[in-house]
Amino acid sequence: MEFSSKLLERAVNEMSQLPGIGKRTALRLVLHMLRQPKEQTIGLAEALKTMRNDIKFCKSCNNISDVALCEICSNPGRNEAMICVVEDVRDVMAIENTSSYKGLYHVLGGKISPMDGIGPHDLNIESLVNKVKEGKAKELIFALSSTMEGDTTNFYIYKQIQDYDVFTSTIARGISVGDELEYADEITLGRSIVNRIPFESSLKL
Numbered sequence: 001m002e003f004s005s006k007l008l009e010r011a012v013n014e015m016s017q018l019p020g021i022g023k024r025t026a027l028r029l030v031l032h033m034l035r036q037p038k039e040q041t042i043g044l045a046e047a048l049k050t051m052r053n054d055i056k057f058c059k060s061c062n063n064i065s066d067v068a069l070c071e072i073c074s075n076p077g078r079n080e081a082m083i084c085v086v087e088d089v090r091d092v093m094a095i096e097n098t099s100s101y102k103g104l105y106h107v108l109g110g111k112i113s114p115m116d117g118i119g120p121h122d123l124n125i126e127s128l129v130n131k132v133k134e135g136k137a138k139e140l141i142f143a144l145s146s147t148m149e150g151d152t153t154n155f156y157i158y159k160q161i162q163d164y165d166v167f168t169s170t171i172a173r174g175i176s177v178g179d180e181l182e183y184a185d186e187i188t189l190g191r192s193i194v195n196r197i198p199f200e201s202s203l204k205l
């Protein structure tokens with residue numbers, strides 16, 4: 001692709017680093033930005049810059065937050081003995097949308113996936129296990145997607161904590177295998193949380 005401007009070329013190159021955005025789409029977006037009022041493009045750039053610089057990960061649950069302890073963890077109305085284990089922030093958002101859950105979360109930041117070179121130590125698993133060892137968590141609800149990686153991760157965590165005084169459950173598999181949590185509708189997901197089943201019994205299915 002030949003550019004008449006180095007500035008244009010740089011913007012297109014940066015934009016095309018985003019997933020699913022090829023060079024042609026990047027060019028279309030950049031030209032759109034050139035046509036719209038300058039303030040709008042600068043507003044976008046500022047929002048991205050501020051987000052990247054100032055965003056935090058909750059020191060307790062690793063959820064994305066503006067402050068050190070996220071709104072959910074610092075809410076005294078939440079049941080802190082109950083921890084829902086999720087892959088990323090999208091799952092927290094999906095479950096919060098159901099209004100069916102009043103416990104806390106623990107965001108792992110991914111799933112164990114040897115194929116992708118992701119092992120247990122690449123994820124926020126140790127801090128979760130510590131919450132159980134310290135007696136802070138009385139129930140863990142596994143809410144990872146029902147994929148092989150999700151099952152492996154659940155099982156790995158379960159093995160670490162099974163000797164401690166904690167009840168483990170998994171959200172009922174109303175969500176079909178391979179579906180991501182974020183795509184489940186709110187009623188189905190809410191019902192899955194209410195009707196969660198003991199983790200041990202899910203192993204025998």
Ligand SMILES: [Zn+2]
Nearest residue numbers: 058061070073
């Ligand atoms: Zn938190």
